[in-house]
Structure formats: C-alpha cells, structure tokens
C-alpha cells in the first residue's frame with residue numbers, strides 16, 4: 001500500500017489518516033526505515049528475501065520511486081527519460097515489499113525515549129527498530145542568488161533529475177558544471193554526449209582530485225578538451241549573475257566570464273545526519289557513527305548508506321552500501337553480522353576516458369606512475385613500498401581485478 005502526500009497541500013492516501021486522527025501504534029515488531037534510496041529500499045528487499053515478516057514502514061522525503069542513482073549520470077548519452085530510469089513506482093515497491101510507503105514526507109524529529117518519529121505533518125509513528133537511510137545532501141558552495149536560482153540545479157535524486165532533464169530536454173543548451181569530482185565529471189561527459197555545450201569549473205587544477213593523482217587527472221582533462229568540453233580548472237567561481245541577454249554569467253577569480261543557460265552545482269555531499277544529531281546520537285563530520293553491525297549509539301537505531309560512517313569509513317559508493325544492506329538484514333533478522341568492505345575500486349562513467357580508482361586511505365609516500373597518452377597506471381605506495389591504492393585510465397582499467405587483489409581492504 002502506498003500513502004502518497006503532495007508537498008502543498010498534503011493529500012492523504014489509503015493508509016494515511018487525516019492529520020488530526022491519532023495513528024495506531026503497531027502492536028508487534030515494527031521497523032521504520034527513513035529513506036527510499038538504494039539503502040532504504042535495498043534493506044527492506046533484503047529482509048523480505050530472507051523471509052522476514054515484520055511490519056515495515058518506509059518514509060521518504062522524495063517520490064519513493066525505486067531507481068539506480070548511478071544511472072542518473074548516464075541518462076543523456078543513453079537518451080533515457082527520467083521515467084525510464086525509475087525501475088518501479090513507489091506503489092509497486094510497496095506492493096512488492098508488502099510495506100507501507102509514506103512519500104513526499106519529511107521526518108522532522110526522532111524521540112528515542114519513547115521510540116517514535118514525528119513527520120512533517122505532525123503525525124507520530126512508533127518503531128521497535130529504526131533505520132536511518134537518509135543519504136547525503138548536495139553541498140552548496142555559496143548562497144545562490146534568488147534571481148538565478150531557477151537556473152541552478154543539483155542532481156542527487158530522481159526528483160531533481162526530472163527537473164533538470166525537463167529544463168534541458170527541449171534544445172541543446174550551454175551548461176556550466178561547478179565541481180570536477182565524480183558527479184561533475186560524469187555529468188560533463190554525459191551532457192556532452194547528449195549534445196549540450198559543457199563548461200567544467202573547479203578550483204583544483206585537474207579533474208577527479210580525490211580519485212586521481214595529477215598526471216592521470218591531466219589525462220582526463222586532455223580527453224575532455226579534445227572532445228570539446230571547455231575547462232576552467234584551478235579557478236573558483238566568484239559571482240553568478242543574470243546578464244542583460246538573460247544568460248547566466250559566471251565570473252571566476254581571475255576575472256574570466258562564462259555564459260551559460262543553466263548551471264549544475266556538483267560541489268560535494270554532506271551526510272544528512274541532522275535528525276540523529278538533534279536526537280543526541282553520536283555523529284561526526286563523516287556521518288552518523290555506527291559500529292560494524294551498523295548500530296548507532298542508540299541500541300535499536302541503525303544507519304547505513306551515504307549517511308553512515310562505519311568505524312570511521314563513509315565511502316558513499318554502492319558496493320559498501322550493498323555490503324551494509326546484507327549485514328544489517330542479517331542482524332535485524334536475529335543473526336548479528338559485522339560488515340566488511342573489500343578493496344572495491346570506483347568505476348567512473350566517463351566514456352571519453354574510462355577511469356577506475358581505488359584511492360589510498362592515507363596519504364601515500366609516493367605515486368608510481370607508468371604509461372603514456374591515455375593509457376596510465378598509478379600505484380600509491382606506503383613508505384615500505386606496499387600498494388595502498390591505485391588509479392587507472394584508458395585500456396589500463398583492465399588491471400583493476402589484479403590490483404584490487406593486492407590492495408588493502410577498505411574496512412577489513
């Protein structure tokens with residue numbers, strides 16, 4: 001069953017009473033999952049797969065549609081509409097999982113003493129176990145002026161992608177991307193492949209600064225430039241204004257100006273740990289602190305996915321998330337299970353130059369760099385000469401399996 005709620009005014013579906021009606025408390029074990037991303041839906045699915053029959057309620061601030069977030073940065077090249085990216089609607093997810101899905105609804109408070117959560121509309125729900133799968137929010141590099149806000153986008157979920165896609169669907173556009181991390185670079189490649197004119201702006205001198213040592217970053221820069229993507233690297237954005245011709249005008253710290261129809265802000269993500277923090281749970285800058293069983297500082301509250309920092313590690317990638325889903329499903333079903341993260345490299349979806357990277361957890365003593373042109377291998381070594389990370393471009397990406405085997409696990 002799905003209870004759908006619109007933003008304004010709220011509407012109440014088949015399993016959602018009006019706001020002044022007190023909600024019944026679940027009489028038997030009730031699990032509430034906040035978030036319907038890969039972590040939230042993945043966990044509910046894993047529980048059902050192993051035969052767990054408890055009452056499951058998922059609450060989501062977004063549409064609750066089931067989609068694969070990594071595909072968002074491949075949609076323009078593949079000519080996929082947002083609806084094609086949604087694998088299942090919220091209603092289908094609810095039916096498949098025999099769960100209640102409350103969509104377009106924020107959870108605004110956790111009450112750890114009496115095990116309740118408060119929704120944005122004032123309703124309270126009781127839980128026996130609570131899972132926080134609230135993901136991470138796009139970080140805004142500056143206050144976006146109101147008169148240009150409609151032309152500035154972040155794309156971190158399907159709803160945001162729908163708005164972005166709708167704006168770009170009608171005609172080729174000039175898109176300025178601010179930020180050259182994984183999301184910025186993948187969208188630069190994808191929007192370029194989709195026929196748009198792309199400018200990539202970032203303060204670092206080469207793209208993917210957290211994944212690639214400079215020579216390999218330069219290789220990616222070369223591939224982008226050769227394809228016609230305009231680069232303004234080593235530069236920070238100073239102002240974002242509306243020009244007399246109604247174009248966006250981006251002025252950089254060296255005085256250069258770029259004109260664009262829209263801007264995509266891809267300047268990093270911050271774990272959404274405010275709810276946990278306000279409820280007194282232990283959090284750090286890297287997210288909600290959890291142990292190997294994904295348990296927060298409150299015994300019956302768990303966290304996983306982009307919001308969770310597992311013994312100091314918050315990778316914000318799919319493989320650690322999936323390992324967490326599996327471990328937590330077992331723990332919740334009565335078999336306490338510790339999660340481990342292997343040496344799982346990141347596959348960056350830049351078709352102009354394939355990139356695979358497993359960044360070292362600590363600053364390497366040196367990078368050993370081999371290859372030429374677009375075929376580069378970089379090995380990060382510690383002071384004893386042991387491999388602690390690697391980065392590969394072009395045809396060298398095929399070495400990922402061999403190098404992953406000797407790399408230390410992310411969380412062994």
Ligand SMILES: Cc1cc2nc3c(=O)[nH]c(=O)nc-3n(C[C@H](O)[C@H](O)[C@H](O)COP(=O)(O)OP(=O)(O)OC[C@H]3O[C@@H](n4cnc5c(N)ncnc54)[C@H](O)[C@@H]3O)c2cc1C
Nearest residue numbers: 035036037038039061062069070107134135305306316318
């Ligand atoms: C464009 C892009 C491409 C990517 N590509 C890759 C890739 O190729 N490989 C890879 O490994 N990883 C990739 N990632 C990262 C990966 O997709 C994420 O790590 C993963 O999807 C995170 O899932 P999540 O469920 O933790 O968070 P999210 O998907 O962010 O879900 C969070 C959920 O919580 C809900 N929520 C938040 N706060 C509240 C609240 N207060 N009340 C109610 N609901 C709330 C949200 O509405 C949402 O449903 C990519 C990320 C992006 C943005």
